[in-house]
Amino acid sequence: MNNNQQAQFFAKWSKGGSTGIREIEKEYDTLAQVYEDKVLNWQYACHQVAAELMAKFVASDGKILDLGCGTGLAGQALREQGYQTIIGVDISQNSLDIARDKNLYTALYKADIQQELPFQDHEFDGIISTAVLTNMETSNVLYKFCRLVKPGGYLVFTNREDKHYQKQFDVTLNKMESEGMLKPAYLSPPQPYFPNNHDYADKIKVLYCAYQVCI
Numbered sequence: 001m002n003n004n005q006q007a008q009f010f011a012k013w014s015k016g017g018s019t020g021i022r023e024i025e026k027e028y029d030t031l032a033q034v035y036e037d038k039v040l041n042w043q044y045a046c047h048q049v050a051a052e053l054m055a056k057f058v059a060s061d062g063k064i065l066d067l068g069c070g071t072g073l074a075g076q077a078l079r080e081q082g083y084q085t086i087i088g089v090d091i092s093q094n095s096l097d098i099a100r101d102k103n104l105y106t107a108l109y110k111a112d113i114q115q116e117l118p119f120q121d122h123e124f125d126g127i128i129s130t131a132v133l134t135n136m137e138t139s140n141v142l143y144k145f146c147r148l149v150k151p152g153g154y155l156v157f158t159n160r161e162d163k164h165y166q167k168q169f170d171v172t173l174n175k176m177e178s179e180g181m182l183k184p185a186y187l188s189p190p191q192p193y194f195p196n197n198h199d200y201a202d203k204i205k206v207l208y209c210a211y212q213v214c215i
Helices: 003-014 021-041 046-057 073-080 093-101 141-147 161-166 169-178
Strands: 063-067 085-090 107-110 124-129 149-160 182-187 205-213
Touching: 021 093, 046 073, 046 124, 046 149, 046 182, 046 205, 063 073, 073 085, 085 093, 093 107, 141 149, 141 169, 149 161, 161 169, 161 205, 169 182, 169 205
Parallel strands: 063 085, 063 124, 085 107, 124 149
Antiparallel strands: 149 205, 182 205
């Protein structure tokens, strides 16, 4: 992908990105080699903040599932918080190859996280998912996440503020609360997402969320 194609992709991403799984897979496979340099240059910090948030709620000997792990930014941040058992899942094989070379994860799986995943019910102490939910077709994916976490465990995720409400993640989370599935633990005010990117800067913010799984 040349510089012009990269610019076009990230411009599209700033408007909401793709939701079709094959399109997402192709885009991130193509961008895998440049992704980290690009977003870190934009002062992206979701992986670090979310890992620090996870550490407030889940002990470092917990088993963590990184959904949409990409090239391993969140995995590295979790390691820095002392976590040793981290399972990663992503749709992009090229991104997974980069993550595997970093030796951060206990295991890595190629899968569409919008579908049922090959894990047992209540297998994990926590799930982390950063810069991923924007690409989801529906907020109901949170039910799939919840199934995988032990009662008393935590979901920690980020979401673009605009997409959080446009795709009714707030409505789904409120419904899950009323059903006794989740209990809110932390919701940040809108925070900078890519402060050094002119398409985002002060225009597009990110929310940090943590929920305890109850059942």
